[in-house]
Amino acid sequence: MLEHAYFIPFYPLIAFLVIIFFTRWKEKLSAGIAISMILLAFVHSVFVLIAMLGRHGHPLELSMPFIEHPALKLELGMWIDGLTAVMLMVVTIVSACVHIYSLGYMHNDPRWSRYFSYLCLFTFSMLGLVIANNFFMIFIFWELVGLTSYLLIGFWFEKKSASDAGKKAFITTRIGDLGFIVGLLILTFYVGTLNYQEVFAKVQSGAISGGLLAAAGIFIFCGAVGKSAQFPLHVWLPDAMEGPTPVSALIHAATMVAAGVYLVARGMTLFAGSATASMVIASIGLITSFMAATIALTQNDIKRVLAYSTVSQLGYMIMALGLYGVDLAHGHHTAGYVAGTFHLMTHAFFKALLFLGAGSVIHAVHTNDINFMGGLSRKMKTTTITFFIASLSIAGIFPLSGFWSKDEIVASTTGHPFFMVVTLLIAFMTAFYMFRLCFLTFTGEPRDKERFDHAHESPKTMTGPLTVLAFLAIFAGWVGLPWLHHGFSSFVYHDVVHHAGPNYVLMIVSTIVAVSGIGLAYAVYYKKAISADALADRFKLLYKISFNKWYIDEIYDAVIIKPLLGFTKVLWWFDANIIDGLVNLMGWLTVKWADLKMWFDKYIIDGIVNGLGYICMAGSWAVKFMQSGSLQFYALMVMAAAIGIMLYRVTSIGFYFYLIGLVIVALLSVLVKMTRSDRVDAEPNIEG
């Protein structure tokens, strides 16, 4: 099964093709095919994981050449190691949950089959991205993932905001991809291969200069910045929430946005080759994480809070990986690599759960605004419980899975005091805004009576996946318990196994931080001991910055979009006045000139054109005459051609005489035919 792991992406691809071409009209069948193929991929991934555990994470590479050229070798292949096996599990589990959940959520949607086929195409792309063994393939799937994301964000394209969000996501990530492809070109020119292992071998042998390595690393990281919504390209992700909520859960929370983190983890050797590149990565991660966390504090749209939370958590992972690169460049092995990948896995589960839970709420009350919710725990038992589990997990409460991975992230900042302080601050904010959301949504008095009355628990197809994911949100982190010597950390190791062991001081500190965050939220939004409005008034400036998302969209609008539009206006003015003026002047001159030429045209050119026309007519008539349908003539032509070639090879003068003779004979026979035109019609004739 392990050797055939390359087949895993093909299950959803088959489903996509079958749905698009054959079962589009049968909605139930389409969904059935999609779900069963995803489950097959999941089962296959389980086998791969088991096999990899048996090999203790020893990697396997299979590839076949695609293009071979002395300067560049491209191949199609797969690289399976511990990280790949884990990612296969994450993608297939979340995808399967989302597929099943969508049965309930997308109920009665007119484009149901298309929705499932897109989901399958996305899963195919994501699995291909994970399994690739070279940067060339990862780029192909990277773009495919971007395309399906665009299709799904704009799935309800009748809504202008949805189609705008799709465009925004596509264009913004494309800016990052431009950097990515520049990075790949650098690798192509200076390394000559895009295979991971060959590139890494070159990097480690020191064959590439430091500056080049930093440039390649930072450019490739641009791709991750776009896809993982890192500052300054994070603006698309909150808007992407216009897509169906299951899509947000699958693509914009659990898998695709994690692709950037995966890329950084996968190319760790490359990035770690340059301390500069690694520091850039870590800083971007930290800035993003902090900024997104502050924004999430004040948002009122349930999905946007989660979206900013996602951005913040992704920044966490990127920061951990970047710090690992910095430490590695200085010769230390620290916890960052394991922390980043570990959090990538646990986050996928609890964030998917949060989104699906939010979807369940939206399904019940038909709004995204938490101001119209409240008290829903009385109506929606399963949703409430699972949502609280996920929130506790993301806040980092012992012993849920988020606790262990967040603990690792905090541990990875050891040696970088500034990073550590900000990281803990982010952890506090995370706990606060998550429980703000929980309390406002599920507890207290309903703020919109009418919506509350119509609210109901979601169907089994939706609560089922919630339960599965809640289970994972609790237990998935246990594979990386610090007391385990052969746990997650040795399975996905990079270079040298780093095993930190438990750090009780950090555990206690981060627990205190998380609990105090929750406590503050409890005081403000549950007990209402502290007024939220008073707080907002007190810190008016900070509140405004946070609520308006640091004005990033406005800044982009003012700095890039407005000037661009202004520039087009200038160009328009230039066009309308200068160019058109010139054009009109030219036009006047041309008219005068044309008068002059008309005479020439009328008598000289027309004469030539008509002459050519007559020649062509005569020529086509000659061809028609040749393809006359007359058998004897065909045989004659064979003979004449043979004699012609013969003469041409033996004596060229004879050939020219022969040619002239043929033309004369042809003309004569045409004349004869014209004078006896009555006979021509009588002959059997096939049009030529």
Add this chain to the structure above:
Amino acid sequence: MPDYNLRIIIPEIFLFCWAIVVILSDLGSKRKSPQTIGYLTMAGIAVTGVLLYFFRGGISFNNMFQSDTLAVFFKVIFLGSAFMAVGSSFGITNERIKNHRGEYYGLILFSTVGMMFLSSSSELISLYIGLELTTIPLFVLAAFYKDDKLSVEAGLKYFVVGAFSSAILLYGLSLLYGLTATTDILTMKINLALLFLKFGKIGPGFILAMVMIIAGIGFKLALVPFHMWAPDVYQGAPTPITAFLSVGSKAAGLVALLRIFVNGLWSFASDVMQPLDWGIIIAVLASAAMILGNIAALRQTNIKRMLAFSSIAQIGYVMVGVVAADEMGVTSAGFYMFIYLFANMGAFAVATVFGDQTGSDNIISYAGLSQSSPLFAAGMAVFMLSLAGIPPMGGFAAKYMVFAAGIQAGYTWLVILGLLTAVVSLYYYANIIKTMYFAPGESTIRINPSFPAKLVLLLGVVGVIIFGIFPGPVLEFARETAGVFGF
């Protein structure tokens, strides 16, 4: 005691016997089971393919019959084209030729046996016999619609011009025999070299022989200016037979050309050997084929006539590979033929099914086909793109190989001409796609091909796409065929 080594002609023997079985079982079933006879024929061809895999390699009948890689490669093409022709014939055997189904299928098989013999013969007499065995059943097949004036006329024309060309070919072969006192191609090669070394030149008799043979084989290939029969015959003959003529029969001509010229007269293909250089003759004919075929195809309104001129042009591209006359040349010509098999048989299969179900062969009737039968139209689009040489279809890889071979051999002008005419050809191929997808639809009939026709279309599409993206294995196979000539 001569060693006949019958083992290696088992596929031919089997196919021959199977043809008789097909005819007899049609008679035995009182001509009542059209489907069964068709499936029986297809099964026979498939089994022959399997036999070919097991019994290949070696020589027999005193070197007259060789089962080398070249032979096997082309036999695959012959069997493929026969298979696809039979698969697309189910419609007409149901409707139009109720009384002679057995004979129809039997004759296709007989002709295929002839092609297989032809590709295996390394000696002039058996080569000529193979050619005749191929052609004579085709005369009959072309005239198979006995009540259709066009079809009967096609058969008769094909027969008379064919017999005429055959006589010319035979004359050329006999001259060659007179010059070299042998009919074995390898011995002939040596004797010619000796003759040349002894006298420093070879007289006009040799040129005459060369030109006669080119004319004779040029007829089979429908090479300009020996092509004049082709449009009339292609239009009149039953469409599957037209397809078979345009692929199987042409591949047979190509293998004869390769055996005689590239193998036997190879040493005369260079500028130094003027006026014995046959390369330039074929190059000029190829350029004429590319120009005339493509330009004449532009204005055709009948799909079969359009495909006829298209196939005249296509053979011009194959000739670029033949002219190169080196390892890459032979490889590319073989590969081109292989891709052409899928694309052209597929296109004709579409034309057949469409003609059967709508009764029209006019290009304009294809309007709106993409709405009424989207898959069917998509298949046709794939074939057209491949014939035009658009990546990632196989036709692109094939054209690329052929042109690369031409450049390498120094025929730059021919390649430039080929590229220009390929641009021209895009117009009429794309015109079909335009008609199917963008012209206001009048076709409301939903085309529903029979199962074997679906199989043929699927085979064509898969072949064109798969071998376009992964040409490796076939190219390797084709390269081995070049090894037969010692390249």
